[in-house]
Amino acid sequence: DAGITQSPRHKVTETGTPVTLRCHQTENHRYMYWYRQDPGHGLRLIHYSYGVKDTDKGEVSDGYSVSRSKTEDFLLTLESATSSQTSVYFCAISDPAGGQETQYFGPGTRLLVL
Amino acid sequence: EDQVTQSPEALRLQEGESSSLNCSYTVSGLRGLFWYRQDPGKGPEFLFTLYSAGEEKEKERLKATLTKKESFLHITAPKPEDSATYLCAVQATGNNRLAFGKGNQVVVIP
Numbered sequence: 001d002a003g004i005t006q007s008p009r010h011k012v013t014e015t016g017t018p019v020t021l022r023c024h025q026t027e028n029h030r031y032m033y034w035y036r037q038d039p040g041h042g043l044r045l046i047h048y049s050y051g052v053k054d055t056d057k058g059e060v061s062d063g064y065s066v067s068r069s070k071t072e073d074f075l076l077t078l079e080s081a082t083s084s085q086t087s088v089y090f091c092a093i094s095d096p097a098g099g100q101e102t103q104y105f106g107p108g109t110r111l112l113v114l
Numbered sequence: 115e116d117q118v119t120q121s122p123e124a125l126r127l128q129e130g131e132s133s134s135l136n137c138s139y140t141v142s143g144l145r146g147l148f149w150y151r152q153d154p155g156k157g158p159e160f161l162f163t164l165y166s167a168g169e170e171k172e173k174e175r176l177k178a179t180l181t182k183k184e185s186f187l188h189i190t191a192p193k194p195e196d197s198a199t200y201l202c203a204v205q206a207t208g209n210n211r212l213a214f215g216k217g218n219q220v221v222v223i224p
Contacts, residue, residue, distance in 0.1 A: 031210055042118065042214035043158070043201070050210070058211070090157050096210055101146060103212060105157035 004106035019078040023091030031094045032074040036087040081113045116141045120215035135187040135218040137202030150201040192222045
């Protein structure tokens with residue numbers, strides 16, 4: 001199994017509060033991604049990172065920000081959580097330059113915004 | 115815009131009853147097509163990558179095939195432990211992003 005952990009695994013929060021989700025990898029992969037998964041939708045890309053301090057937006061980035069200060073950690077922040085951000089969030093990693101095109105996923109964080 | 119459509123959305127099979135899942139895609143240029151398996155409450159687990167039309171890959175009771183417009187995941191003589199949601203995704207040339215379909219939910223009944 002790819003060495004990817006996500007924390008917390010479950011979180012309940014209230015509308016308007018800030019929330020930060022963490023993804024940690026032990027594979028030294030260059031690329032890291034944040035997805036959300038909702039019923040009736042496929043996995044949708046929120047943001048991704050292609051190196052330390054290098055990030056870019058995905059298809060559903062509004063209301064989210066990310067940071068990557070170390071290779072192994074990629075943080076997703078909801079500045080002011082809304083009920084529409086209730087979802088399951090998955091982190092993924094890949095290393096195309098290292099011959100690893102495949103994205104490997106973490107176990108997910110289930111977030112409920114009340 | 116890259117698009118992936120998976121059918122059927124849900125499938126119930128008797129143990130031993132072989133079937134196929136379809137993934138139709140449109141992409142500007144295909145870099146790779148990926149199949150994942152996802153169990154309830156868990157993250158997607160990688161199964162296969164296919165790169166060019168005519169390519170086939172197998173793993174136990176699963177076989178993935180690829181044409182220029184679609185991919186099939188064939189499940190031969192399924193067992194209850196093959197029950198899962200199977201996800202298809204495409205990656206376009208020059209892009210590290212994946213576009214996912216909504217998945218095929220498979221239930222295998224003993």
